[in-house]
Amino acid sequence: MMDFPDMSQAKRPGFWSTLRLGARMMMRDARAGELRLLVLALVVAVAAVTSVGFLADRVSRALERDAGQMLGADLVLDADEPVPAAFKEQARERGLTVSSTWQFPTMVGGAADGAQLAALKAVEPGYPLRGALRVADAPFSPDAPTRDTPPEGAVWVDAQLLSLLNLKVGDTLNVGDAHLRIDRVITYEPDRGMQFVNVAPRVLLRASDLPATGLIAPGSRIGYALLVAGQPDAVAGYSAWLGQNLKRGQKVATLESGRPEVRRTLDRAQRFLSLVALLAVLISAVAVALAAGRYMTRHRDGIAVMRCLGAVQSQVARMLTLEFTLVGLFSSAAGCLLGYAVHQVLVMLLGSLIDTALPAPSAIPALQGLLTGLLLLLGFALPALAQLRHVPPARVLRRDADTLSARSALGYVLGATGFALLIWWFAGDARLGAVVAGGFLGAFGVFALVAWMCILGLARVRGLAAGLPALRFALAGVVRRRAATITQVCALAVGLMALLLLTMTRTDLIQGWQRTLPPDAPNRFLINVQPDQRQAVTDALTREGLGGIALSPMVRGRLIAVNGKPVGPDDYEEPRAKRLVDREFNLSYGDEMPSSNRIEQGRWLAPGSAEVSLESGLAKTLGIGLGDKMTFDVAGQQVEVAVSSTRRVDWDTMRVNFFAILTPASLADMPQSWITSFYLPPEKAAVLPALVREFPNLTVFDVGAILQQLQSVLNEVGRAVQLLFLFTLAAGVLVLSAALTATRDERMREAAVLRALGATRRQLARSQRIELWAVGGLAGLLAAAGATAIAWALSTLVFDFTITFSLWPWLAGIGIGMLGAWAGGALALRGVLRTPPLVTLRET
Numbered sequence: 001m002m003d004f005p006d007m008s009q010a011k012r013p014g015f016w017s018t019l020r021l022g023a024r025m026m027m028r029d030a031r032a033g034e035l036r037l038l039v040l041a042l043v044v045a046v047a048a049v050t051s052v053g054f055l056a057d058r059v060s061r062a063l064e065r066d067a068g069q070m071l072g073a074d075l076v077l078d079a080d081e082p083v084p085a086a087f088k089e090q091a092r093e094r095g096l097t098v099s100s101t102w103q104f105p106t107m108v109g110g111a112a113d114g115a116q117l118a119a120l121k122a123v124e125p126g127y128p129l130r131g132a133l134r135v136a137d138a139p140f141s142p143d144a145p146t147r148d149t150p151p152e153g154a155v156w157v158d159a160q161l162l163s164l165l166n167l168k169v170g171d172t173l174n175v176g177d178a179h180l181r182i183d184r185v186i187t188y189e190p191d192r193g194m195q196f197v198n199v200a201p202r203v204l205l206r207a208s209d210l211p212a213t214g215l216i217a218p219g220s221r222i223g224y225a226l227l228v229a230g231q232p233d234a235v236a237g238y239s240a241w242l243g244q245n246l247k248r249g250q251k252v253a254t255l256e257s258g259r260p261e262v263r264r265t266l267d268r269a270q271r272f273l274s275l276v277a278l279l280a281v282l283i284s285a286v287a288v289a290l291a292a293g294r295y296m297t298r299h300r301d302g303i304a305v306m307r308c309l310g311a312v313q314s315q316v317a318r319m320l321t322l323e324f325t326l327v328g329l330f331s332s333a334a335g336c337l338l339g340y341a342v343h344q345v346l347v348m349l350l351g352s353l354i355d356t357a358l359p360a361p362s363a364i365p366a367l368q369g370l371l372t373g374l375l376l377l378l379g380f381a382l383p384a385l386a387q388l389r390h391v392p393p394a395r396v397l398r399r400d401a402d403t404l405s406a407r408s409a410l411g412y413v414l415g416a417t418g419f420a421l422l423i424w425w426f427a428g429d430a431r432l433g434a435v436v437a438g439g440f441l442g443a444f445g446v447f448a449l450v451a452w453m454c455i456l457g458l459a460r461v462r463g464l465a466a467g468l469p470a471l472r473f474a475l476a477g478v479v480r481r482r483a484a485t486i487t488q489v490c491a492l493a494v495g496l497m498a499l500l501l502l503t504m505t506r507t508d509l510i511q512g513w514q515r516t517l518p519p520d521a522p523n524r525f526l527i528n529v530q531p532d533q534r535q536a537v538t539d540a541l542t543r544e545g546l547g548g549i550a551l552s553p554m555v556r557g558r559l560i561a562v563n564g565k566p567v568g569p570d571d572y573e574e575p576r577a578k579r580l581v582d583r584e585f586n587l588s589y590g591d592e593m594p595s596s597n598r599i600e601q602g603r604w605l606a607p608g609s610a611e612v613s614l615e616s617g618l619a620k621t622l623g624i625g626l627g628d629k630m631t632f633d634v635a636g637q638q639v640e641v642a643v644s645s646t647r648r649v650d651w652d653t654m655r656v657n658f659f660a661i662l663t664p665a666s667l668a669d670m671p672q673s674w675i676t677s678f679y680l681p682p683e684k685a686a687v688l689p690a691l692v693r694e695f696p697n698l699t700v701f702d703v704g705a706i707l708q709q710l711q712s713v714l715n716e717v718g719r720a721v722q723l724l725f726l727f728t729l730a731a732g733v734l735v736l737s738a739a740l741t742a743t744r745d746e747r748m749r750e751a752a753v754l755r756a757l758g759a760t761r762r763q764l765a766r767s768q769r770i771e772l773w774a775v776g777g778l779a780g781l782l783a784a785a786g787a788t789a790i791a792w793a794l795s796t797l798v799f800d801f802t803i804t805f806s807l808w809p810w811l812a813g814i815g816i817g818m819l820g821a822w823a824g825g826a827l828a829l830r831g832v833l834r835t836p837p838l839v840t841l842r843e844t
């Protein structure tokens with residue numbers, strides 16, 4: 001009997017020897033193409049994560065860098081009423097410098113016909129207290145910082161306004177009743193911060209010129225601000241004093257908090273984009289698991305030979321761990337580089353929305369990407385690879401049945417747990433993370449069920465293709481490899497559905513809503529009409545053929561009590577309720593209910609009583625019911641009214657509507673302005689500039705221009721998100737490739753047998769293409785169906801209108817699906833049909 005050496009006494013190889021062996025195995029497997037899909041899946045996942053991470057990191061660092069400049073001071077008090085003089089005196093007593101600003105929208109125009117909505121800002125000398133304005137002598141000329149403010153009788157404006165009104169520096173700009181000279185062009189305004197949406201071009205004037213404009217009148221919605229700067233201790237003490245003396249409608253922004261609303265917007269955007277990237281990571285995880293499973297299957301025999309030659313389990317484990325750690329590090333590094341390149345494209349796509357110079361990114365996004373890649377590898381590849389260390393040497397002589405050990409199952413559980421923590425990290429809260437993961441698994445499950453039913457149908461009808469060998473072979477392959485086909489279809493369908501849904505949201509939903517509007521729906525809102533101008537404005541519009549003009553009174557009031565109990569934002573938990581209670585309401589009054597309103601509960605207002613009718617959504621948000629008494633503060637006077645009804649308001653009519661309508665007896669004597677909406681035909685566009693010249697205090701809102709700007713913003717954001725969804729589609733293609741690669745050996749044996757039986761290479765190639773097109777076409781069909789169903793749900797349940805279905809999502813889904821499946825097949829099945837049948841049959 002032959003004596004075998006006692007391997008327990010063999011010298012164990014050292015770390016560097018194992019490292020060199022692991023590196024050699026990685027290079028050999030890389031040259032053989034064994035790691036290609038695994039590396040690509042990791043690169044796609046890491047690139048998706050880091051592209052968002054680099055963008056968010058740079059914007060966040062810009063916010064921190066510009067915190068003081070974004071305020072224009074060390075502390076800013078914002079208010080919707082004039083700031084009390086005592087607040088300014090308290091600041092001066094503490095040795096602080098103060099400055100005030102006034103901001104509101106208004107119409108401005110030049111000497112020629114033309115008027116444009118502008119964001120007017122009046123400032124005092126010394127503004128801004130921190131940072132500096134940058135101005136130029138003409139549009140696109142070199143700019144320079146300045147500590148001055150516009151001189152009396154002059155304005156500084158955005159270059160955009162000059163092009164809109166066909167004006168130049170030195171011309172006269174009509175601002176209300178004042179005629180001011182355009183002195184300079186503003187290129188940078190520090191406290192405007194990051195212009196995510198520039199609603200209207202800026203007009204900056206000296207505060208002493210504001211009374212001459214005649215624009216401040218009862219009911220005007222003006223934003224007042226008190227800017228404060230000084231020593232940190234004095235600012236902190238003043239901030240504490242303000243905290244004890246703040247009134248409703250006043251809020252403080254400090255250097256530490258920056259602009260909270262901008263930070264909230266950034267946080268929401270980062271969270272959304274991170275979840276979009278996470279979808280690519282989720283799909284990539286499937287590709288990693290499939291690629292690792294194939295690697296395990298193909299390397300069992302090689303590991304068994306190594307065990308026969310003396311390798312022990314610990315050495316195999318260390319060797320594989322080192323090899324795949326190197327793979328993970330290399331893939332993550334490549335993914336970070338790709339993510340950095342893609343984030344530069346995102347910055348270009350969002351260039352007009354992020355109007356500031358971004359600093360260089362930190363290393364945190366790269367570390368986040370590295371952790372994502374290693375966690376993805378740990379959770380979905382190593383459990384399969386761990387089975388290789390348990391391959392017995394006897395496998396060289398005997399092929400045991402493949403079983404999943406309990407240890408491997410535990411590895412998948414630990415990997416899934418780690419991945420769940422990754423989802424929670426990206427989502428920001430457990431509930432949102434659960435919704436994302438649940439939605440992904442739900443869509444995957446629905447697509448799997450539908451794909452399984454379709455495959456059952458194909459199994460019943462494939463006999464009809466008896467006269468078409470290529471089609472018969474293709475259908476037989478789809479039916480026989482059922483699990484792999486379902487995996488391919490689901491992964492590709494989820495990525496395609498995300499792309500189609502985003503495109504439909506950008507186009508079909510907005511167009512569908514616009515189609516619900518009647519042809520003569522109001523497209524202009526006219527506000528700030530004073531009581532003594534009502535008849536004159538109505539007559540002027542009527543003379544131009546704009547009939548049916550109905551002006552409604554508008555009174556500003558703040559809700560201060562319900563049923564005699566004082567209320568404030570802290571009394572409510574829902575964010576919308578907090579906002580509603582904190583700001584002033586636009587109240588109105590009238591004897592008749594607007595035609596676009598419908599009573600849901602109660603009755604209409606009783607003449608001569610002190611009653612109010614509430615919009616039903618507002619009443620529900622604030623928890624107010626019939627008979628409750630509401631107290632409003634209107635210009636320092638308290639108005640108490642009882643709720644007589646709740647109304648359903650059709651906001652889509654684009655007519656003037658109000659949340660709260662009171663009886664005339666309650667509000668008619670209060671300070672007020674009037675508002676109306678009307679349809680202005682394109683051929684009568686010159687009517688409004690003439691009207692504004694006659695009544696300079698009027699402000700016109702062009703609904704069409706606002707919708708056009710909204711569409712422009714959605715297009716820019718949509719293109720950026722679509723770029724990220726391309727990672728999702730790429731991950732789906734990789735899953736399809738990984739699933740096809742897992743069946744590569746089986747397909748080679750089938751092709752060898754069929755060619756031995758007389759099938760030509762052309763027939764088999766045609767059969768392979770048909771199979772791939774069938775998988776891609778089914779995935780595209782499911783994606784189009786899913787995107788259309790979600791778009792219908794959004795339009796019906798959220799936006800409350802009927803969407804008009806079009807054919808393009810179905811054609812695009814099927815076409816892109818077939819193209820993606822063909823690309824994935826070309827990546828995975830290259831060379832299958834070129835292998836000689838004799839070679840394949842000998843190896844079997």
